[in-house]
Amino acid sequence: MAITNFIPTLWSETLYKELEKNYVAVKLSNREFEGVIKGEGDRVKICGIGPVTIFDYTKNTDMPAAEVLSDVERTLIIDQAKGFNFCLDDVDAAQSKKNIMTAAMKEASDALADVADRYIYSLTDPDVEELTNEAADSVSIINTISDARRKLMENNVPNSAKISLEVSPAVEQKLVLAKVLRSTDNAEELGRGYIGSFMGFDIYVTNNITAAENGSYRCIARTSRAIAFAEQVNSVKAYEPELRHGDAVKGLHLYGAKILYPKEMVVLNITPVAETAI
Numbered sequence: 121m122a123i124t125n126f127i128p129t130l131w132s133e134t135l136y137k138e139l140e141k142n143y144v145a146v147k148l149s150n151r152e153f154e155g156v157i158k159g160e161g162d163r164v165k166i167c168g169i170g171p172v173t174i175f176d177y178t179k180n181t182d183m184p185a186a187e188v189l190s191d192v193e194r195t196l197i198i199d200q201a202k203g204f205n206f207c208l209d210d211v212d213a214a215q216s217k218k219n220i221m222t223a224a225m226k227e228a229s230d231a232l233a234d235v236a237d238r239y240i241y242s243l244t245d246p247d248v249e250e251l252t253n254e255a256a257d258s259v260s261i262i263n264t265i266s267d268a269r270r271k272l273m274e275n276n277v278p279n280s281a282k283i284s285l286e287v288s289p290a291v292e293q294k295l296v297l298a299k300v301l302r303s304t305d306n307a308e309e310l311g312r313g314y315i316g317s318f319m320g321f322d323i324y325v326t327n328n329i330t331a332a333e334n335g336s337y338r339c340i341a342r343t344s345r346a347i348a349f350a351e352q353v354n355s356v357k358a359y360e361p362e363l364r365h366g367d368a369v370k371g372l373h374l375y376g377a378k379i380l381y382p383k384e385m386v387v388l389n390i391t392p393v394a395e396t397a398i
Contacts, residue, residue: 132356134222135371138229139353144313144326145240146233148284148342149349149377157198157352157374164196164350166380196348198376202235204228207361207368221369232373237328240347240377241286241338247382249275252389254336258297261390268341268386269319275383282344285321286313288329288337290392295323297395335391342385351375 140147153164173187206224249271253264265285272283287295292315295301301316301323313324321341330338356371379385 132353132371135225135229135232135356136353138226139233139236139351139373141312142230142233143237144324145237145286145328146349146351147311148286148324148344149240149347150345150380151349153196153348154350154352157350157354159354160198160201160374162198162374164198164348164376166194166196166348166378194378194380196350196376196378198350198352198374200236200239200375200377202232202373202375203371204232205368205370207364207366209364209366221367225369228369228371234328236349236351236373236375237326238330239375240349241328241330241340243347243377243379245379245382245385248379248385248387249383250387250389252336254391255393256291256294256390257393257395258294261291261294262298262300264388264390265319265321265341268388269321271386272341272343272384277343277384279320281384283321283341284344285318285323285339285341285388286329287323287325287339287390288331289325289327291329291337291339291390292323292325294392332389336389337391339388339390340385341388343381346379346381346385347377348380349375349377 153166157164172189175184177183206228208220208224251264251267251271253260256264268285269283273279277283295315295318300318302318303316304310304322310322313326315323315325317323329340332338352374354372354374356369358367358369360366361368
């Protein structure tokens with residue numbers, strides 16, 4: 121049976137579910153603004169409210185006039201469009217085409233998730249504070265993480281906020297050597313990449329953290345609302361290539377991301393170094 125007989129919606133749902141399982145950076149972002157995305161260049165309007173002023177209340181005394189709150193509108197532009205298009209020749213898969221095509225879709229979802237995560241890690245904002253540790257070992261890394269938490273707290277991020285720290289494998293190694301990571305009861309729910317908690321951070325490791333030429337990694341500490349992400353698996357189609365005996369699948373993944381709350385995010389530029397022998 122040719123794969124073109126499969127329902128396209130099923131292919132789209134399969135790809136979307138696989139993407140969800142593979143995300144790290146996207147998973148830790150705010151997804152509530154996705155709505156309907158029809159094409160590259162679409163815009164998602166994000167509305168917010170300015171700060172509320174608190175006053176002293178005096179019994180039997182009139183309150184100040186009601187404050188007129190200012191609204192804040194930001195625009196998340198869907199400017200990323202990534203596609204795939206692969207073919208399986210009839211001769212190469214005479215016996216198990218369906219299974220091979222399913223595996224190929226899994227490979228496509230892995231690649232798309234990596235590209236989307238790397239895009240999020242490439243985002244910048246001049247209002248995001250940065251820390252630098254040019255000689256990070258298993259001792260100094262603790263101070264860097266502590267400084268990141270302090271900066272978030274000084275920016276009025278509440279203790280109850282869900283905060284994450286995303287690190288590269290090389291930085292993860294320093295945390296493992298420091299023996300500070302703690303597991304939690306809901307580790308399975310936290311999903312792919314989760315390696316433990318420390319100082320209130322849920323810590324994730326990913327190979328998609330941006331690396332500089334000098335060996336520094338651009339790790340990120342943030343709240344769950346600091347970055348907004350919106351996506352759509354816009355089109356997944358199975359078809360028969362005109363000039364081949366085989367089946368093919370092509371798809372289009374549309375998305376965009378934006379730093380909405382720069383004060384709820386800290387970039388940690390960490391350069392791991394070799395440990396000093398004891």
